[in-house]
Amino acid sequence: MLDDFMVRAFLAGAGLALAAGPLGCFVVWRRMAYFGDAVSHAALLGVALSLGFSLSPIVGVLLVAVLVGYCMARFSGALYAVDTLLGVVAHVSLAVGLVAVSKLSGVRFDLNSYLFGDILAITHSGLLIVWAGALVTFALLMWRWVPLLTSTLNPDLAAAKGYDVDREQLVLMMSLAVLVAVAIKLVGALLITAILIIPAATARVFSKTPEQMAVIAVVIGVLSVGSGLLLSLYADTPSGPSIVVAAGALFLMANALAARWVARPKH
Amino acid sequence: MDKPLISMHDVCLHYGSDVVLHDINFAVQKGEIVTILGPNGSGKSTFLRILIGALKPTAGKLNQQPSLRIGYVPQRLSIDANLPLTVNRFLSLAARGQMHSMAQSMSHSMSHSKAQAMSHWVEQVGIQTLLSAQMSQLSGGQLQRVMLTHALLANPDILILDEATQGLDQQGEAAFYRLIEQVRKDQGCAVVLVSHDLHVVMSASDRVICLNGHVCCEGAPTIVSAAPEYRALFGLGTEGALALYRHDHDHSHDHTHTHEHAHDHSHDNHGS
Numbered sequence: 001m002l003d004d005f006m007v008r009a010f011l012a013g014a015g016l017a018l019a020a021g022p023l024g025c026f027v028v029w030r031r032m033a034y035f036g037d038a039v040s041h042a043a044l045l046g047v048a049l050s051l052g053f054s055l056s057p058i059v060g061v062l063l064v065a066v067l068v069g070y071c072m073a074r075f076s077g078a079l080y081a082v083d084t085l086l087g088v089v090a091h092v093s094l095a096v097g098l099v100a101v102s103k104l105s106g107v108r109f110d111l112n113s114y115l116f117g118d119i120l121a122i123t124h125s126g127l128l129i130v131w132a133g134a135l136v137t138f139a140l141l142m143w144r145w146v147p148l149l150t151s152t153l154n155p156d157l158a159a160a161k162g163y164d165v166d167r168e169q170l171v172l173m174m175s176l177a178v179l180v181a182v183a184i185k186l187v188g189a190l191l192i193t194a195i196l197i198i199p200a201a202t203a204r205v206f207s208k209t210p211e212q213m214a215v216i217a218v219v220i221g222v223l224s225v226g227s228g229l230l231l232s233l234y235a236d237t238p239s240g241p242s243i244v245v246a247a248g249a250l251f252l253m254a255n256a257l258a259a260r261w262v263a264r265p266k267h
Numbered sequence: 268m269d270k271p272l273i274s275m276h277d278v279c280l281h282y283g284s285d286v287v288l289h290d291i292n293f294a295v296q297k298g299e300i301v302t303i304l305g306p307n308g309s310g311k312s313t314f315l316r317i318l319i320g321a322l323k324p325t326a327g328k329l330n331q332q333p334s335l336r337i338g339y340v341p342q343r344l345s346i347d348a349n350l351p352l353t354v355n356r357f358l359s360l361a362a363r364g365q366m367h368s369m370a371q372s373m374s375h376s377m378s379h380s381k382a383q384a385m386s387h388w389v390e391q392v393g394i395q396t397l398l399s400a401q402m403s404q405l406s407g408g409q410l411q412r413v414m415l416t417h418a419l420l421a422n423p424d425i426l427i428l429d430e431a432t433q434g435l436d437q438q439g440e441a442a443f444y445r446l447i448e449q450v451r452k453d454q455g456c457a458v459v460l461v462s463h464d465l466h467v468v469m470s471a472s473d474r475v476i477c478l479n480g481h482v483c484c485e486g487a488p489t490i491v492s493a494a495p496e497y498r499a500l501f502g503l504g505t506e507g508a509l510a511l512y513r514h515d516h517d518h519s520h521d522h523t524h525t526h527e528h529a530h531d532h533s534h535d536n537h538g539s
Binding site for chain 2: 146149152207209
């Protein structure tokens with residue numbers, strides 16, 4: 001069964017959805033969408049650096065993600081607003097990465113697969129890596145769930161309870177770095193934030209508690225992967241973007257439903 | 268004397284060249300009620316944030332007793348519209364026992380004692396009807412009571428409240444103070460509360476501290492015991508929960524607000 005590339009692609013996407021669900025919730029709650037973008041765009045620079053040094057791309061991506069996190073912690077707020085600085089970091093590093101890649105001679109490099117993902121080309125060992133990364137991210141978030149949630153609600157309240165707010169933020173950034181490293185070959189650097197935010201935003205419609213939102217985000221993520229892959233199979237569309245299209249469609253449907261619930265008086 | 272629960276020695280806080288707090292020496296003992304007051308911009312919230320350990324002072328030392336349980340009630344809890352949170356879930360985040368992981372906290376097979384503690388405090392504070400409401404739908408007063416319940420559920424050694432009665436009318440304020448006093452009596456916890464008013468304090472306060480960048484004056488509240496005089500000041504229905512504080516400054520600041528309080532001496536404008 002695992003010899004079928006569609007099955008492998010679906011399993012890889014499901015693994016991604018498992019991690020992206022809860023992490024995406026935090027990205028939405030903590031308004032980190034720009035940060036997610038910065039890390040995913042900069043990831044391309046990480047890939048270029050890895051290939052230049054003949055290392056696995058994951059190494060470069062992780063290094064760059066850590067660097068972005070550090071730069072933001074160190075330099076934001078002083079002269080530029082956070083989103084301005086993130087915009088600069090995201091797009092400059094993407095551009096530098098693209099320039100660096102163009103200079104890589106003698107290295108076989110499929111730029112498209114890094115920009116838009118190539119989930120259908122996932123191998124058996126690739127699948128293992130995706131699930132390893134997804135499970136690490138998932139486990140990290142589950143382990144620190146209450147401190148993360150509390151510091152999201154009110155950092156001072158978290159500090160009063162003895163939580164180390166900075167350390168929890170670090171956990172979140174590391175989870176994001178791992179997820180980006182895993183997702184870049186599945187949905188591509190340009191669409192990672194979409195896969196984080198859209199299922200979580202869709203789940204919001206149906207949730208009364210944060211845990212419900214995280215669980216439903218995973219379900220929506222898996223549905224998006226499944227329907228996106230089917231779309232790409234039958235309509236011959238690129239798979240990564242098709243998954244995001246499916247996620248977008250689910251988001252629209254959920255909100256249309258919500259609008260009707262509100263409009264209809266309860267009896 | 269016992270070691271204080273929390274103490275500050277020569278604490279200063281600067282933001283760049285802006286001196287927000289300086290020369291702060293403060294200690295709170297077990298079971299004490301301390302009221303902190305001061306004008307807007309006086310550094311009260313900054314003081315509180317240092318006290319709870321959320322902010323590190325630029326200079327000086329903060330000492331907290333090891334494994335001190337702090338029940339903190341912030342001034343506001345701005346919950347993102349995208350974060351769905353029922354009152355019940357918010358309260359269950361407070362239950363004792365350091366449940367960090369989602370698995371632990373989701374097992375609503377809360378132990379019998381935790382469930383009992385929850386219903387005890389919910390009843391005491393009076394928020395039974397709010398349990399399934401979304402936190403974002405609560406009114407200011409309702410939110411304050413929910414946050415107080417949350418703080419109490421942690422079985423705190425010390426309750427720290429930041430302008431918790433802002434937005435409440437005088438009766439509401441008095442009721443809140445009576446509740447705090449009852450909690451102190453039943454649980455023996457200390458209370459540090461920042462008041463939004465410069466003159467009216469909780470009558471059960473053991474100490475009042477006037478803060479404006481540094482400690483301007485310190486003393487006990489003036490209990491108005493004679494009933495007609497009390498009623499003249501605070502009206503009916505506050506049942507002795509309120510008191511006055513008479514400031515006693517030996518210096519002046521560059522105030523832009525008017526002084527309304529009485530002095531028993533004159534100000535020499537030596538501006539120290």
